[in-house]
Amino acid sequence: MEPDIEQLLNGPRGRRLCLELAMEMDQDIRIAVFHLGYNLDPGAGRSRVLLTMNPSGEVPPPPPEPTVDELAALIRSLDFRSITDELVQHALQRAVDTARYWQEPDGEDVLAAAPEIKNALCHVAEGVLGTSAAESWTLEAEVRQWSIDWRSAGDPAPLAGNPRQKLAEWARNQRSGEVRAAWERPADIRANVGGEWWSIPHNLMQSTGQIPQGLSLVEDSLGWENATAIPVAGTGRILEIESAEVWIELCRMFPLEVTASRRHDWFRTTGRHGRWVIPDWERASSRWDAVHLPINGYLHLAGRALDVDPVEGTASVIAGWNPDTTFWLNDVVRESGEPRQHWHRPHNQDEWQLAAGG
Known part of the structure; x- marks a missing residue:
């Protein structure tokens, strides 16, 4: 689009x-x-x-x-x-x-x-x-992308794996957390409480299309100064979140109620008071191998209250998802074998620099 x-x-x-x-x-x-x-x-x-x-x-x-x-x-x-x-x-x-x-x-x-x-x-x-x-x-997700390890070259870590197991664990935690939040959180929507506010499982394998751009386009960054960019290759059924309609349809097909666990945070950021859902990513993995949020989709969707079902009063928010990032729901992505790149950002500076020999 x-x-x-x-x-x-x-x-x-x-x-x-x-x-x-x-x-x-x-x-x-x-x-x-x-x-x-x-x-x-x-x-x-x-x-x-x-x-x-x-x-x-x-x-x-x-x-x-x-x-x-x-x-x-x-x-x-x-x-x-x-x-x-x-x-x-x-x-x-x-x-x-x-x-x-x-x-x-x-x-x-x-x-x-x-x-x-x-x-x-x-x-x-x-x-x-x-x-x-x-x-x-x-740009849509390409076969060749980059996975980012926010550590120096001397402290490598294996790529995230076992997506099926991680999604099952995530879904269980979301449901139990929703029940717990319904009991423990105050009814007052303006109460100063919060919790999990993102709408995607962050323990999955994720990748970005462009380096060094992907090193800088990070929400809620922890100020990392070292990164290893790992070339990966993945293919399969990739859903492009390019419009509100795509996200809304995904939420309608695979709804997961998160009202109790998200409502205080998402009321503050959107001003909306009502029911909330996100995609049940474990069930969505039966249809899609990966989901990609292009930069354009991020710019006009992230942080908005998107009406999923006006009759039932449900809405959703895309939150905690960096632009041009692909989340892999199934085990269809591998390190490509091409050289890794090691990047460094000098303290209190914005620009990333490719390390010598990196």
Whole structure:
């Protein structure tokens, strides 16, 4: 499915990408987003504090705050003739970095969803979708991919195996966890409790299509500075999560109720109060060998409340799934035998570097 402007801006991560790109291109936009985002952030004044000082050490009077309309005008005035793939890639990385499904969206995500700003971001989305960087966002899973081991070359580990056993264990844990959460968690949807919030089993073999891009597009990263990229080859029946309809149909075919275990976290991140389901991946493995979330699917689907059955009041969320990542449900993928690559990221830097001889 080719991405379009409306589709991109319907997704929280797609909107954030466009806002991050606008900030990359104009310092006045960055300053305006900083102030407006702070005011809209649920942690303003608590977990997120704004401090200003002048050289004398005195607190200066606050500068006039920009308005939403002023920011929208700045965004609409951007000239995208100088846009580069590097700028788009960095904005994509920031959109992934700032994803969070266990608490309220941050102020910048709230700002990007405001009608005036979302309308202005149409101008940015048009520029983004005209770049060569965006052409790769619809790529399907290929036979040859990369599995990432977040350790140095001197500390190797075998590839994840036994998917059938892991899926059976995962399904048992999900069902028992749902029963336990129904008994133990408070009825108040706004209660400060949380738990498992992702919608895919993370103990499965997973792979990505592009390196080093796959090293940087990681949600809820632990700040790894070393990685081994392992060439793998896999084939079979691969489902592409390229649209909401594909995910919804998967949830309808193989529903797994997760209301009690997810409802507090997913209420915070989506604002929706109701029943929740995810795919029962153990049963889905009878039909599919793997599932792949292309970058375009990630940008317009991740973090949204997707209506599965309006009559029964059920919805679902794609959460904790990095863009361009394939999860292998059956034992159909192997290390290809090609050389492994060893990557390192210097401390407090964004760029990954291929190690000598790696």
